[in-house]
Amino acid sequence: MLPATPALTLALALAGLGLALPLQAQDSGTGSVKSANKPVKEAQGSKDVLPFQATEKLLPNGLKIIIVPTGLPNIVSVQIPVQTGSRNEVEPGKSGFAHFFEHMMFRGTKDIPADKYKDILTATGARQNAYTSDDLTNYYTTFSKEDLETVLRIEADRFQHLSYSESDFKTESRAVLGEYNKNSANPITKLLEVMRDTAFQKHTYKHTTMGFLKDIEDMPNQYAYSKIFFDRWYRPEYTTIIVAGDVEPKSTIALIEKYWGQWQRGKAQAPVPAEPAATGALYKHVPWPSPTLPYVAVSFHAPAFSVTNKEHAALSMLLSLSFGSTSDIYKRLQQDEQKVDQLFDFTPPSVDPGLAVIGARVKKLEDTVYVRDAILQKIARIVQTPLADQELADAKSALKYGLIRSLDNTDQIAGTLARFVHYKRSYATINQFYKVIDSLTPADLQAVARKYLVDDGMVVTSLSNAALPAELSSLPKLASFNDKAVDGKFDVLVQASKLPQIRFKLVFAAGSAQDPAGKEGLARMTAAMIDSAGSKERKIDEVKKILFPLAASFSAQTDKEMTSFSGSVHKEKWKEFIQIALPQLLEPGFREEDFRRIKDEQKNALLLDLKDNNEEEFAKERLQTNVFAGSAYAHPVLGTVKGIDAITLDDVRQFWKKAYTTGALKVGISGDVSDTMVTSLKQALNKLPDGAGMAAITAPVGKVSQGMEVEIIEKNTRATAISMGFPIAVTRSHPDFAALWLAKTWLGEHRSSSSHLYQRIREIRGMNYGDYAYIEAFPGGMFMSFPTPNRARQSQLFEIWIRPVAPENAHMALRVAVAELDKMVNQGLSKEQFEITRTYLMKNVFMMTATQDQQLGYALDAQWYRTPEFTKMMRDNLSKLSLADVNAAMKKHLSAQNMSVVMIAKDAVGLKDKLVSDGFSAIKYNSEKPKELLDEDQVIGNRKLNIKAEAVSITPASKVFAE
Structure with a gap:
């Protein structure tokens, strides 16, 4: 009898208290074979695992002999596998006898009693x-x-002449019961015993190797039957003698013939009943009397071992890769989420169709349904999606070289042979099996999954001391875990080209406008947890490490009403990339340590990067929030300090679940795109939840100032940043969009030295670095030449950005900007100004959409606005535009009187006094200026802004965006 060491405990239990090896522990090799009657040396194949030359002989009585000289000195191992196990216990009430005779065979014979047998072995x-x-x-x-x-000699004696009394029989039957009782302390033993009893109706695999408890308890009364069982199965036609080690084949065969040649064949027939086809999924719970962690196991009816059919090898390989220690679900459940402390798979090779088992020991009762569903979801995926070629190749390599590493002694070599030889009593079995392994393809593995991993063949078993969730007993269909149909609730916009770089964008109708009150910054934090915190399977450092050699990227951008995720990779690495990048969106890691890090980063981005270190963006962002105060746009995308502090990881999970749905999604892909890529992208994204997404917001209504309203943010800074503007009803879908776009371009094209404000404030007067105008929000403008797409908004404002000026020139800079705006609105553009600007824009629109990312982004924005593609829309509208249209649109939508202004200054009180007193603004130059400019300075410097004292507020920088 083999004692169960701690290392063997799980394997013993999984094998039904026997030792049928799982695929991971098996091995093979072809080697050479010759017959003792007619020597034939087979050529050793290139894929042979074992280098030995085996000699085989079948004796007239049916006994099979296999001699394997290993080349290792001094040691010999004799293995005698008998083709009888619990499978052969065919009579009802008579289970456990194969295991019983494993015990009884050590009781001795009349010629060599047990004591003498032990003495001989000791010697x-x-x-x-x-x-x-x-x-x-x-x-x-x-x-x-x-x-x-x-x-x-002594082995031949006990096999042919075993002798035991009824008293010996009864004594040993009590020992067998003791072994059952010992094993019964292991909950997994009981779990799998119940699983097999539930899974099989007719076949003898219904009971474990130990047998049913009632049969073991009755065994003392079965002395007469024991004689029948032994006489039936312990016969030469079911037996193989393997002799391996430092042996000579011819003389060894002669010895076997001498001692075993007279053993007689048997006559009894006892066919094993066939198992009928399973007809539905089954569930069975095992109440456990003592404290233990709960277990959940999922099993399926599985194919028999074969060296001619790939099914067993394929299924065992598939489950080993899918649930073994290198699998994503193992890493997720055991390492990352720590839901389980054991996750195992077991597909034992069996003579007849058996069971394939996936099981887990779960840490918390309430997680049992989650773990079961994670296993079922993984099964559904492997049925749908084939493994990668390289993954299978690596597994084959590990299996082969793992075997070679283990076969370093005669005992191990002979023992491994015994586990294969018993099927057909042939040395070639191990070699043939590895040829099957070598021949496996991903398609083979997927085919066997589709055949055997089905609802009708599924048995779910649980065990616990305390009550488990009631939901566990209700088995979901495997199809419920399938990826949704490729034709989801979204279309994919394809921009095909010959560019080998593939780019895609996933745009969700969710942004900071959907931040819950008191949780400002949640939308942005959720996006950051997706692109900067990894997936359930991989932490972000692992993701980066894999993406680095691919030169691939996956990033997020959050705005008021949109969150977009952009991916970029060479077409040759597409499949590898989406398997790494998309799980960040589909199954985010949501680890507490990442959440703390990202929360700190977002808070620092608000406090340090925006407020402390960037007065220009600070003023622009504050202008947006002031104009849209009281609306969904009333806080920055980054959020507020109080809002960020209040956000929890659970808030992030819930926002992700509600916001990122198939109904809220627009998808685009560009480059040398194949149909397979589009299908795989859609298939992956269909794993997102169904639903329309977050509730859409109504278009925010901006505040129109009565006269000029100024907020001065008091901050210790050398220069004064100024942003001013007012809400407009014009977006890209508005008929006046092209007209206002032309007007703002002439007035203050972003980073263009030819624009009017730039010329009047920077170039002629040298007051600052640049001055620009906008009719669409342009966050981060100081870092970019063109706006990034996917910031579509229902409401916009007209904005003038005056880059920081010397504090003494702040009042004058404000007056110049207002004067130039007023002149443009009231006097209109000239024919020449109109034509030059229109010509510029007809071509510049191509510059705005020059890159793959821009083209794809603007195309998706066009879907959001329900407009034609951006370049076509702009060129068509510009070509139809007249000077009168532009001048009329300016008078209708723009004003130099009613404006909201934000100024960031060190001397807030002094600046307020200047603004309210409305005195002359002097400006000093360090070089001579034309008289026309000096005269203009006198006029503009005396221009009355009529800013009332109550219209000017001073806010300490520390209080801005605090809550």
């Missing part, structure tokens, strides 16, 4: 044991080569 210094499984009982002895004849 040889032999190491001996045995084990029983579903399909075989194996007896093995390892010893010095000079004792070969002694071992063969």
Whole structure:
């Protein structure tokens, strides 16, 4: 009997208290074979695992002999696998006898009683044991080569002349019951016992190797039957003698013939009943009397072992890769989420169709349904999606070289052979099996998954001391975990080109406008947790490490009403990339340590990067919030300090679940795109939840100032940043959009030295670095030449950005900007100004959409606005535009009187006094200026802004965006 060491405990239980090896532990090799009657040396193939030359002989009585000289000195191992296991216990009430005879075979014979047998073995210094499984009982002895004849003699005696009294029988039956009781302390043993009893209706795999408890308890009354069982199965036609080690084949065969040649064949027939086809998924719970962690196991009816059919090898390989220690679900459930402390798979090779098992020991009762569903979801995925070629190739390599590493002694070589030889009593079995392994393809694995991993063949078993969630007993269909149909609730915009770089954008109708009150910044934090915190399977450092050699990227952008995710990779790395990048969106990691890091980063981005270190963006952002105060646009995308502090990881999870749905999604892909890429992208994204997404907001209504309203943000700074503007009703879908676009371009094209404000404030007067105008929000403008797409908004403002000026020139800079705006609105553009600007824009629109990312982004924005593609829309509208249209649109939508202004200054009080007193603004130059400019300065410097004291507020910088 083989004692169960701690390392074997799980394997023993999984094998039904036997030792049928899982695929991971098996091995093979072709080697050479010759017959003792007619030597034939087979050529050793290039894929051979074992380098040995085996000699085989079948005796007239049916006994099979296999001799394997290993080339290792001094040691010999004799393995005697008998083709009888619990599978052969066909009579009702008679289970457990194969295992029982593993015990009884050590009771001795009349010529060599048990004590004498032990003395002989002791004298040889032999190491001996045995084990029983579903399909075989194996007896093995390892010893010095000079004792070969002694071992063969005493083994022949007990196999042919076993003798035991009824008293001995009853004594040993109590020992067997004791072994059952010992094993019954292990909950997984009971779990799998119940699983098999539930799964099989007719076949003898219904009971484990130990047998049913009622049969074991009745075993003392079955002395007469024991004689029948032994006489039936312990016969030469079911037996193989393997002799491996430092042996000579011819003389060894002669010894076996001498001692075993007279053993008689049997006559009894006892066919094993066939199992009918399973007709539905089954669930069984095992109440456990003592404290234990709960177990959940999912099993499926599985194919029999074969060296001609790929199914068993394919299914075992598939489950090992899918649930083993290198799998994504193992990493997720055991390492990352720590839901389980054991996750195992087991597809034992069996003579008849058996069971494939995936099981887990769960840390918390309330997680049992989650773990079961995670297993079922993984099964659904492997049925749908084939493995990568390289993944399978790596597994084959690991299996082969793992075997070679283990076969470093005669005992291990012979023992491995015994586990394969018993099927067909052939040395070639191990070689043939590895040829099957070598031939496996991803398609083979997927085919066997589709055939066997089905609802009708599924049995779910649980075990716990306390009550489990009631939901566990209700088995979901595997199809419920399938990826939704490729034709989801979104279309994919494809911009095909010959560019090998593939880019895609995923745009969700969700942004900071949907931040809950008191949780300002949640939309942006959720996006950051997706692109900067990894997936359930991989932490972000692992993601970056994999993406680095691909030169690939996956990034997020959040705005008021949109969150977009952009991916970029070379077409050759597409499949690898989406398997790494998309899980960040589909199954985010949501780890507490990442959440703390990202929360700190977002808070620092607000406090340090925006407020402390960037007065220009600070003023622009504050202008937006002031104009849209009281609306969904009333806080920055980054949020507020109080809002960021209040956000929890659960808030992020809930926002992700509600916002990122198929109904809220627009998708675009560009480059040398294949149909397969589009299909794989849609298939992956269909894993997102169904639904329309976050509730749409109504278009925010901006505040129109009565006269000029000024907020001065008091901050210790050298210069004064100024932003001013007012809400407009014009967006890209408005008929006046092209007209206002032309007007703002002439007035203050972003980073253009030819624009009017730039010329009047920077170039002629040298007051600052630049001055620009906008009719669409342009966050981050100081870093870019063109706006980034995917910032579509229902409401916009007209804005003038005056880059920081010397504090003494702040009042004058404001007056110049207002004067130039007023002149443009009231006097209109000239024909020449109109034509020059229109010509520029007809071409510049191509510059705005020059890159793959821009083209794709603007195309998706066009879907959001329900307009034609941006370049076509602008060129068509510009070509139809007249000077009168532009001048009329300016008078209708623009004003130099009613404006909101934000100024960031060190001396806030002094600046307020200047604005309210409305005195002359002097400006000093360090070089001579034309008289016309000096005269203009006198006029503008005396221009009355009529800013009332109550219209000017001073806010300490520390209080801005605090809550």
